[in-house]
Amino acid sequence: xxxxxNRIAITxxxxxxxxxxxxxxxxxxxxxDLHQYIKQFITPPAQSTLQGNFYTTFIELFxxxxxxxxxxxxxxxxxEAMEVDIKLIDTLTMQIAGIDIDLDENMKAEEPDxxxxxxxxxxxxxxxxxxxxxxxxxxxxxxxxxxxxAQLMQGTGNALVYNWSSQQMKPNLSRVLGTERG
Numbered sequence: 001x002x003x004x005x006n007r008i009a010i011t012x013x014x015x016x017x018x019x020x021x022x023x024x025x026x027x028x029x030x031x032x033d034l035h036q037y038i039k040q041f042i043t044p045p046a047q048s049t050l051q052g053n054f055y056t057t058f059i060e061l062f063x064x065x066x067x068x069x070x071x072x073x074x075x076x077x078x079x080e081a082m083e084v085d086i087k088l089i090d091t092l093t094m095q096i097a098g099i100d101i102d103l104d105e106n107m108k109a110e111e112p113d114x115x116x117x118x119x120x121x122x123x124x125x126x127x128x129x130x131x132x133x134x135x136x137x138x139x140x141x142x143x144x145x146x147x148x149x150a151q152l153m154q155g156t157g158n159a160l161v162y163n164w165s166s167q168q169m170k171p172n173l174s175r176v177l178g179t180e181r182g
Contacts (some may be wrong), residue, residue: 011115045057
């Protein structure tokens with residue numbers, strides 16, 4: 001009977017998470033800007049529908065509303081007469097389409113899993129052992145035993161690293177995952 005392998009989330013890819021959230025906010029802002037601009041010319045559809053190729057839809061809605069008010073002239077002339085900044089609409093539409101994240105009807109995006117996981121049982125064992133060492137080192141520190149982070153790192157062959165923000169030793173995730181250089 002073999003034991004089933006369970007991956008352990010050992011950290012979160014915070015850079016990717018920050019970039020994703022930034023892209024969502026940027027797409028929301030572009031959609032809001034587009035929605036605010038076009039509502040002076042047409043009755044805009046729901047904001048969440050502005051994610052696709054809205055340029056064509058805008059022209060169709062514009063013609064449906066204003067074509068009867070103009071003599072037979074080109075769409076370009078109609079847009080110029082109404083002082084529609086078609087370049088702005090085109091630019092915003094392209095910027096929205098350039099962000100490959102789908103927003104739902106509430107203008108929210110489902111956030112992917114940004115956790116980084118172990119891939120083997122050996123990695124699980126190494127991570128758990130290093131975590132236990134870190135906990136023991138923290139306990140020694142609370143008892144007044146001062147240990148040098150540089151010497152601890154060297155003594156463990158860089159299997160431990162010092163986290164300056166939390167001011168404690170942590171497992172070296174590159175070592176655990178086997179992605180360490182050198």
